[in-house]
Amino acid sequence: MTATRLTITRPDDWHLHLRDGDMLARVLPDTARRFARAIVMPNLVPPVVNAALAGAYRDRILAAVPAGLAFEPLMTLYLTERTTPADIAEAKASGFVHAVKWYPAGATTNSDSGVKHIDNCHAALSAMEQHDLPLLVHGEVTDAHVDVFDREAVFIETLLKPLVQRYPKLRIVLEHITTRQAAEFVAAAPANVAATITPHHLLMNRNAIFQGGIRPHHYCLPVLKREEHRLALVAAATGGSPKFFLGTDSAPHTRGAKESACGCAGMYSAHGAIELYAEVFEQQDALDKLEAFASFHGPDFYRLPRNTDTITLVREPWDIPAELGEGSSALVPLRAGTSLAWRLEA
Numbered sequence: 073m074t075a076t077r078l079t080i081t082r083p084d085d086w087h088l089h090l091r092d093g094d095m096l097a098r099v100l101p102d103t104a105r106r107f108a109r110a111i112v113m114p115n116l117v118p119p120v121v122n123a124a125l126a127g128a129y130r131d132r133i134l135a136a137v138p139a140g141l142a143f144e145p146l147m148t149l150y151l152t153e154r155t156t157p158a159d160i161a162e163a164k165a166s167g168f169v170h171a172v173k174w175y176p177a178g179a180t181t182n183s184d185s186g187v188k189h190i191d192n193c194h195a196a197l198s199a200m201e202q203h204d205l206p207l208l209v210h211g212e213v214t215d216a217h218v219d220v221f222d223r224e225a226v227f228i229e230t231l232l233k234p235l236v237q238r239y240p241k242l243r244i245v246l247e248h249i250t251t252r253q254a255a256e257f258v259a260a261a262p263a264n265v266a267a268t269i270t271p272h273h274l275l276m277n278r279n280a281i282f283q284g285g286i287r288p289h290h291y292c293l294p295v296l297k298r299e300e301h302r303l304a305l306v307a308a309a310t311g312g313s314p315k316f317f318l319g320t321d322s323a324p325h326t327r328g329a330k331e332s333a334c335g336c337a338g339m340y341s342a343h344g345a346i347e348l349y350a351e352v353f354e355q356q357d358a359l360d361k362l363e364a365f366a367s368f369h370g371p372d373f374y375r376l377p378r379n380t381d382t383i384t385l386v387r388e389p390w391d392i393p394a395e396l397g398e399g400s401s402a403l404v405p406l407r408a409g410t411s412l413a414w415r416l417e418a
């Protein structure tokens with residue numbers, strides 16, 4: 073029998089881009105309606121590199137939370153080769169910075185200030201291990217000679233495995249995993265290593281980028297992979313392991329920035345995030361595993377309390393508009409012009 077209603081502990085989003093200004097105001101309500109908390113990515117321009125900037129950004133986010141909704145932004149720092157142990161100590165002491173993000177320079181959107189050589193970050197990484205502040209990783213090498221579809225697997229072998237060995241107590245989240253190699257690596261790693269998985273990498277393979285023509289709204293980083301990799305991610309997400317948890321990587325870009333001769337990487341999914349995950353879990357006949365993936369594994373890893381209120385999803389198709397918002401912040405959401413199978417009950 074198929075379920076038509078599903079009530080779960082309110083989930084959190086452990087990887088989210090909220091941007092700033094008009095775009096922040098446009099996208100935050102979508103997340104705040106569904107999730108109690110989110111790990112907010114620091115790749116603004118300029119990036120959020122210290123606790124003072126994170127605190128100011130946190131205030132702007134809180135000011136944009138719609139009346140009647142409760143939402144807690146969990147802030148992150150952007151790791152650079154100039155991040156000091158004092159920056160880390162200050163971030164930890166703030167109480168609102170929950171992690172530090174490693175962007176290999178040039179790997180993704182707004183990563184220009186990121187890390188060229190991780191060997192230049194060892195003082196900061198030691199401080200993070202000492203203060204128990206997790207490291208979040210965009211796991212792709214940037215070497216132009218490495219095929220774009222292999223960049224995650226090569227990153228794991230050449231950079232991540234040595235790092236895990238060198239810092240055995242550092243908590244590490246490999247973000248938005250996209251390959252069988254990543255799922256296997258995380259599953260076999262010690263308990264201080266975990267991963268987030270996006271709805272789009274669970275729902276689509278790389279054919280979606282080229283369906284009848286080039287599809288800029290299906291371009292993200294790490295790029296969608298072959299079907300065998302999608303299947304490995306689905307098995308990891310629905311398999312019940314506490315090492316895998318929800319992180320949408322909802323990454324809004326304006327329509328113009330996506331539909332361009334050199335379009336930005338990132339998909340917007342916050343408008344239907346938990347509903348999209350429900351589709352995946354239903355396809356696997358694993359709806360009973362959704363709550364742990366969406367609401368328990370993340371807070372347990374981050375050592376935060378689980379949420380105590382609930383959300384309810386109903387199996388009732390609803391239409392996704394062709395475009396969300398207007399003017400400078402208008403964007404094309406995932407599944408634009410089609411429908412989602414599950415709807416969030418008001």
Ligand SMILES: NC(=O)N[C@@H](CC(=O)O)C(=O)O
Pocket residue numbers: 089115180181182210291292293294321323324337338339
């Ligand atoms: N995932 C993406 O394709 N884009 C993200 C950056 C990131 O998470 O790598 C963005 O900020 O737009």
Ligand SMILES: [Zn+2]
Pocket residue numbers: 180210247248293294
């Ligand atoms: Zn990334």
Ligand SMILES: [Zn+2]
Pocket residue numbers: 087088089113321323
């Ligand atoms: Zn991201």
